[in-house]
Amino acid sequence: MEFAHQVYQPGRLVTNRRYARGYTPRVHAGVRKKLVSVESLEKVYGSGPTAVRALKGVTLGFSAGEFAAIMGPSGSGKSTLLHILGTLEEPTSGRVVIGETDLSGLSDRELTLLRRARMGFVFQFFNLIPTLTAEENVMLPVLISGEKVVLHEERLDDLLSLVGLEERRGHRPDELSGGEQQRVAIARALIRNPDIVLADEPTGNLDSKTGAGVLDLLRESAARYGQTVVMVTHDPRAAAVADRVIFLADGRVVDEATSPDADEIFERIKTLESAG
Numbered sequence: 554m555e556f557a558h559q560v561y562q563p564g565r566l567v568t569n570r571r572y573a574r575g576y577t578p579r580v581h582a583g584v585r586k587k588l589v590s591v592e593s594l595e596k597v598y599g600s601g602p603t604a605v606r607a608l609k610g611v612t613l614g615f616s617a618g619e620f621a622a623i624m625g626p627s628g629s630g631k632s633t634l635l636h637i638l639g640t641l642e643e644p645t646s647g648r649v650v651i652g653e654t655d656l657s658g659l660s661d662r663e664l665t666l667l668r669r670a671r672m673g674f675v676f677q678f679f680n681l682i683p684t685l686t687a688e689e690n691v692m693l694p695v696l697i698s699g700e701k702v703v704l705h706e707e708r709l710d711d712l713l714s715l716v717g718l719e720e721r722r723g724h725r726p727d728e729l730s731g732g733e734q735q736r737v738a739i740a741r742a743l744i745r746n747p748d749i750v751l752a753d754e755p756t757g758n759l760d761s762k763t764g765a766g767v768l769d770l771l772r773e774s775a776a777r778y779g780q781t782v783v784m785v786t787h788d789p790r791a792a793a794v795a796d797r798v799i800f801l802a803d804g805r806v807v808d809e810a811t812s813p814d815a816d817e818i819f820e821r822i823k824t825l826e827s828a829g
């Protein structure tokens with residue numbers, strides 16, 4: 554494979570040196586139980602009379618291999634929670650613990666390394682680089698981390714086959730359908746075998762059939778690689794694919810359901826939305 558667009562400076566070796574010094578991002582099998590937990594999370598945006606309390610004391614745990622959905626009315630704090638889990642935003646107070654690591658003790662640089670090594674992100678708007686082919690987009694996290702592309706080529710092939718895009722690996726995003734682009738984005742999220750996959754409305758821009766394919770993929774990935782998948786969605790059918798659904802309202806966890814069906818989820822969310 555050839556990367557014509559070397560704009561990401563894959564040769565930047567800072568990260569590699571860090572690995573060489575013994576930075577071990579992956580948890581041991583034995584401590585995989587509650588892989589991610591958040592305790593008493595509070596998030597306040599702004600200050601004074603215009604301050605918004607987006608999270609008001611959220612405590613949750615996610616196990617390795619678990620596929621969890623987060624639902625709630627618009628503005629209930631779903632994206633904020635996901636961003637804090639993904640270390641993209643800092644909580645105002647409370648803790649995020651991943652494996653054995655309390656994130657509040659880490660520097661920005663350490664957080665960046667942890668994010669790159671252990672997390673994969675899937676967003677509603679696929680955020681692919683338009684000038685790169687499907688396989689180059691999938692490999693982007695490898696390039697950014699400065700790792701050798703050859704070390705990941707086998708996984709690239711596995712993932713392209715998992716997402717059903719082997720035939721389209723050389724296509725650019727504008728030559729792919731929405732569903733295919735989202736599958737590229739999922740393969741990109743998985744390329745470095747993250748422990749945690751965070752997805753914000755991953756089916757929000759897809760028709761229901763294509764969306765179902767994307768959900769199957771997330772499910773399959775959680776099962777096959779023991780990954781924790783946390784997905785924000787407003788679609789009860791999407792949430793019904795998850796092992797567990799967590800309901801947020803006004804910055805708080807107000808309910809949880811294990812393996813509920815779409816009708817139950819729909820009823821629950823309707824009640825929450827009319828209460829808000």
Ligand SMILES: Nc1ncnc2c1ncn2[C@@H]1O[C@H](COP(=O)(O)OP(=O)(O)O)[C@@H](O)[C@H]1O
Nearest residue numbers: 598599605607626627628629630631632633634
């Ligand atoms: N960067 C921000 N600055 C100010 N307020 C924000 C910011 N991000 C989110 N909020 C507010 O925090 C609350 C929760 O937002 P969000 O987490 O995006 O909710 P959801 O994803 O459930 O729709 C909302 O009231 C929103 O307006």
Ligand SMILES: [Mg+2]
Nearest residue numbers: 628631632633
């Ligand atoms: Mg949101």
